Amino acid sequence: MSVVRRLVPVRRAAASRPPAALPESALPPLTTSHARATFLDERGAATAEYAIATMAAVAFAGLLVVIMRSDEVRGILTDLVRRALTVQ
Structure with missing residues (x-):
């Protein structure tokens, strides 16, 4: 049994032209x-603030990952956990 494939011509996008100038x-x-109505409209401002806060949190998390991977910090945390789990 053979598979016959039919080639379908692909439409190419028209060459991009600059938009015509409006009169x-x-x-x-x-x-x-x-x-005033155009430039003082604050719709979407809260969304932009959330996006900036999220990017700052991601950057801070990345910095913490870099710090936590260092041997010195890892040793300090390991020692802290050992002391917390030992019974005297």
Whole structure:
């Protein structure tokens, strides 16, 4: 039994062209109230703050991993655990 494969032509994406410039009349006039509404909008600010805090936490965790892998710190922690588990 033979398998017959049929080649399907792949459509290539059209060459990327720069977007056509909009005529000046297509843009709304920039008034004070429109600028205030556009630039003072804080939607998504909390999400950005969470993303920055998460990146800082990941960087701190990476630093802790590097520190914890050192022989000196490993020895200190091992000694601390041994002293905590020994009964006097």
